[in-house]
Amino acid sequence: EIVMTQSPATLSVSPGERATLSCRASQSVSSNLAWYQQKPGQAPRLLIFGASTRATGIPARFSGSGSGTEFTLTISSLQSEDFAVYYCQQYNNWPPVTFGGGTKVEI
Amino acid sequence: EVQLVESGGGLVQPGGSLRLSCVASGFTFSSYEMNWVRQAPGKGLEWVSYITGSGSRIYYTDSLKGRFTISRDNAKNSLYLQMDSLRAEDTAIYYCARESAMGAALDSWGQGTLVIVSS
Numbered sequence: 001e002i003v004m005t006q007s008p009a010t011l012s013v014s015p016g017e018r019a020t021l022s023c024r025a026s027q028s029v030s031s032n033l034a035w036y037q038q039k040p041g042q043a044p045r046l047l048i049f050g051a052s053t054r055a056t057g058i059p060a061r062f063s064g065s066g067s068g069t070e071f072t073l074t075i076s077s078l079q080s081e082d083f084a085v086y087y088c089q090q091y092n093n094w095p096p097v098t099f100g101g102g103t104k105v106e107i
Numbered sequence: 108e109v110q111l112v113e114s115g116g117g118l119v120q121p122g123g124s125l126r127l128s129c130v131a132s133g134f135t136f137s138s139y140e141m142n143w144v145r146q147a148p149g150k151g152l153e154w155v156s157y158i159t160g161s162g163s164r165i166y167y168t169d170s171l172k173g174r175f176t177i178s179r180d181n182a183k184n185s186l187y188l189q190m191d192s193l194r195a196e197d198t199a200i201y202y203c204a205r206e207s208a209m210g211a212a213l214d215s216w217g218q219g220t221l222v223i224v225s226s
Contacts, residue, residue, distance in 0.1 A: 034212035036152075043202055043219055044144075044152065049212035056214075087152055091211030095166040097142070097154040 002026050002090050006100035013105060019075040021103045023088035028068045032092035035064055035073045038102075039084045047086075048073065075105075083107055109133040109215045111203050116220030123193050123224070129186040129203030129217055137161070137181035140206040142213060143188050145199035155201070156188065193224045 003026040013019050023033070031051040036044040046055040048064035051071060061076040075082055088100040115127040127143070143155040156177040157166045165177055176189040186203050200221050204213035 032210065036213075043216035044213075045216070046207070046212055046214045049207060049210060049214075055212075089152075089212070094211065095154075095157065096168050097157075097211060099152040099154070102151045 001096060002029060002093050002098050004088055004090055004098050004100035006086075006088055006103050008103060009101070010104045010106060012107070013078055014107065015078050015080055017078055019078055019082075019105055021073040021075075021086055021105070023066075023071040023073070023100050025069045025071075025090055027093070029090040029092035031067045032090060033064075033066070033071050034089045034091065035062075036087045036089065037082075037084045038087065044087065078105070109205065111205065111215055111217035113201065113203055113217040113220040116201065116222045118223045118225065119193055120226050121194060121224055124189070124191045125193065125222060127188040127190065127201055127203075127220055127222070131184045131186065131203075131205070134205070136179075136184040139208070140211075141179065141186045142204045142206060143177060143186075144202045144204050144213070144216075145197075146202070146219075147196075147199045150199075153199075157206075158186070190222070193222075195224050198222060198224050 005024045007022045033051045035048040038044045052064045063074045065072050085102045085104045087102050110132045113129045142157045158177045174192045178187045200219040202219045203217045205215040207214040
């Protein structure tokens, strides 16, 4: 099973600032990596798939990069609605699909 | 608009059973692979099970040890999860999620249904 490790666990940023979230895989997942956003009381929402492709309707301030074992989600200028928990997920070697533990982005 | 609506959660005693349902609309259900993902209170996401569009291929997370059964009825646009021998550690919100046509990312999620296993 591929273990996904996200860092930091919590990221404190101010609105308008840039946020950089990291995700590391225990072995290569090529570019088969997705990012999700989850707000309190809501289901996760797909942001990025294929490591760097934005899902439909996702603003351009969200960008993903990386391949192999190291990945980054960047939010270029945080808006109030971006404060949430973010999860990475690998779907290269499955089953099982595996998720990281999440990064909480807080004010 | 793609919609996934789960139901069937509730409070059940340890050792009991529940059947979750997920009704899909807004897309050709039979053409998509589907998953169940769960989230324990205050915890992260855990993939539970997967089924192909035809139902011909099914996978489960190892920790379930044969207690859960995924199925689908394409005529009813519905996905199911039969959960038997429930344990306290199965307490979670259960989401059904559609797999993207462009890979195994999960591009649409239901609102979830809460399962509480407690005496």
